Amino acid sequence: MPSVMGLLEERERAARQRVEVLQAELGEAEAVWERFVIARETVGQILAEPRGSAEDSSLAGAGERPVQVAAAGPGSVVPVRRDGLEADALAPGYRRIMEILQERGRSGGGAMDCRQLAVALGLEPVPAKVEGVRSKTKRLAVRGWLAEASPGMFSVVGGRGGGS
Known part of the structure; x- marks a missing residue:
């Protein structure tokens, strides 16, 4: 018959291994989540900027026209209402x-x-x-x-x- 201490040590080892696996999964999930948070914040900042600003023209190279943005599609973000936006x-x-x-x-x-x-x-x-x-x-x-x-x-x- 196995000793009680031996059984406890075995279960503790198994639990520790499980915790390590879960911590690794959690780390990966947090990294993915952080990328989504950053992407959402970036999109929010871009949508909050007025169109036709000086930054827009500086982004286009010399002689290039700024790229026209297509109308929103299903599931897209609602832009902040501003003059000229229909x-x-x-x-x-x-x-x-x-x-x-x-x-x-x-x-x-x-x-x-x-x-x-x-x-x-x-x-x-x-x-x-x-x-x-x-x-x-x-x-x-x-x-x-x-x-x-x-x-x-x-x-x-x-x-x-x-x-x-």
């Missing part, structure tokens, strides 16, 4: 929300809540769908595309319809 810069799902709220404003209606927007988008007014719409409208409001007159009530920012 709603076409938004991803299709965000553009559709803007169109609905612009139409509502033109017809004399006021702000809409996320449940009303979900229905107008053709979605079922179930919590999961409404929360998806809420996430998008909040993002548009934070970045200056929409106004949140009262909590949960959204409308297009006055005087800046975002194009169309």
